[in-house]
Amino acid sequence: MAGTDETVGGLAGRYALALYELADQNKQLDAVASDLTSLQSLIAESGDLRSLIRSPVYGRDQQAEAIAAILERAGASDLVRRFVGVVAENGRLFALPRMIQGFIAELRRRRGEVTAKVISARALSETQRNALAETLQKKIGGKVEIDTQIDPSLLGGLIVQVGSRMVDGSLKSKLERLKFAMKGVG
Structure with a gap:
C-alpha cells in the first residue's frame, strides 16, 4: 500500500501548483488549505454554486463577482480570494474543484x-x-x-x-x- 495516485495534471495541476508555491512563500499553507477545504464543501453541498462554476451561461464577470461575494462571506483569506478571482477572470472556474484537489494532494505529498x-x-x-x-x-x-x-x-x-x-x-x-x-x- 505504499504510494498514492492523487496527483492532478494539466490545467488544474498547473494552477494548483502555482497556488501552492504562493501559499508556501507567504507562509499560509494551512490557512489556504482550510479555505479551500471549506470551498470544496460549499461546492459539494450547493447545486447553485456548482452550476455557477460549470455553466457557460454565466459570463466571466458574473462568475467572478458571484464567487468573490461567496468567498468574502465565507471569510476566505485574501490569497484565496485573489487566486479564485484570477481563475474566474481567466474563464477557468469549471476546473476549480480539480485545482482544490491538486492543492490538497500536493500539500499532503510534500508533508509525507x-x-x-x-x-x-x-x-x-x-x-x-x-x-x-x-x-x-x-x-x-x-x-x-x-x-x-x-x-x-x-x-x-x-x-x-x-x-x-x-x-x-x-x-x-x-x-x-x-x-x-x-x-x-x-
Missing part, C-alpha cells in the same frame, strides 16, 4: 501524508477511525488521512483504498464471492 479512502456500511466511530488510521500508518509508514464515505449496500465491513491499491473486506463482496463459489457446487 497519504489519504486512505474508506467506505463503510455505517459511520465509523472515532475509536474505529483512530484504530484504522494507526493500522494504516504502520503498513504505509507515514501519516494517513482518512476520507470516509458511507454505502449501506455494503452490509458490513470496509473497502479501503490507498492510492491504486484496494482491499475489499465488505460483507457484500464476501457474499458475492460465496455465491459465485456455490455456483460450481451442485
